[in-house]
Amino acid sequence: MWPASPASSTPPAATASPGPSRHDPGVPAPLPTVPPARRRPAMTTDWQLVSLDAAPRQPWRNGGGTTRELLAWPPGAPWTVRVSVADVTAPGPFSRFEGIERWFAVLEGAGVELRVGGGAQRLDPGTEALQFSGSAPVDCALVDGPTLDFNLMAAPGLARLRRVQGRWDFRVDGPALVAVYAHARPARLTLLETTLEVPPRHLLWRHRTWRAHGTLAGEGALWLEARTP
Template identity: 55%
Template structure:
């Protein structure tokens, strides 16, 4: 049975943005914080302003709390509104969209990948999460229970992450109340070519 690591959002100190528009709490930087290939974080957007540009990075964005945001990707014909309950939005991290709050501060979940393959998706309670990727994670905004084949059920407090980078093929299921907010991450590292 593989080991699963747990991170509580409340235990992670926020890092204020340089532009003063919000803050970020980093939940996971893999394989390490200095040279990450995967980074998962929760951000508090407190006022309108542009996103930071991350060239060469793939991004996924989901609203956890608040009314949501309107993102403008360079021109008026590329506007996307993202609200609580919407599907995850994927975009090129090198594009720094202008962000407008729809109705007050918003909390969001962000996945960034520098290398490898993966993604972030909304997870329905009791929906089996069978991913062949070596790294898998579940973030729950509402209290839930993590079930893994062959392991005791693990309660997850609201605002927590469960993850493992050695769980390829394991069956994970989240048990939660109807309407509970949860997201899954699957990630397969890039295989380095031999020289």
Template identity: 45%
Template structure:
């Protein structure tokens, strides 16, 4: 399977019910109605609570803006575009306070028992060995990302999600000033 590319600009925004922002769902696997994992980018325009997702593990990373303070189940995490992604239980109470204006944020959600994942912020280069049967994805923020899988190279344009399955596993190298790397497995 080759890389599947999903440019952010080609995905229509969905307004939040509370009016605090919009979300662009880049992919929901295997279907949008019954997903095991879901990747989206949100524009957060005002402070407020996050929706609760029972039975879902959430990963959160700031892409742009000054950042946010997420208070998850009483514990506050200050998140910026340089911070490591935060993983938390979607059933927990989560409040978002904008630090200094709107932000753009990345979200990975996984249903408990259906998938597990790893989300890593890449700043420079990252080398990984991926186990067989894993789906991988990379999100290029504001600069292109170069990905090498074994001996084949691909370039991911800014504001684009690229994903693929690695049935046989692989050695992977990701090179980018800033990007997000994901490994998704059952």
């Protein structure tokens, strides 16, 4: 099991071709473009690109912030993987999600202090994402004003989340959802002999069966991998 996000929707019960081959040899070939995607997609094996700024805001029931959902998988069914970005504007407790693992990473702001169970953890845009059980009591304190935060929720044992600083080489095998989120700076993903650039404030994702090595380059980019049946 891999070592393992406030959000407002209900959890389950318990997404290029290479750039042109003909171009001026003095000018680099452009990177492939990926069409915008819907947050709740049809089943697809193509790369999908989702804009944070195009995602609608969903207010929290407790009034402490809003959530923008970027991806819920699988489509047309209770989700087992959910990716969102939250504006946290006030301190307070997180909702509990029984039977779910959660990750929380700060994107903007001075940071937060999360008290999970009996321990406290301070997070800011330079720290690794924090994983915790969705059933644990969590209280959030703001260090110095509102924050913008990345949230991942998944069924237990399926997912992992990593913040990349610089370059990271990886391998992915089997059926899985993979995704890259870039926020302040673009990220560059090379996988299956194709290189794709992820613009700031976008999530790039794809679901398929993999047998591949890849490289992710970026400052503060987030890599998400979730195994699927």
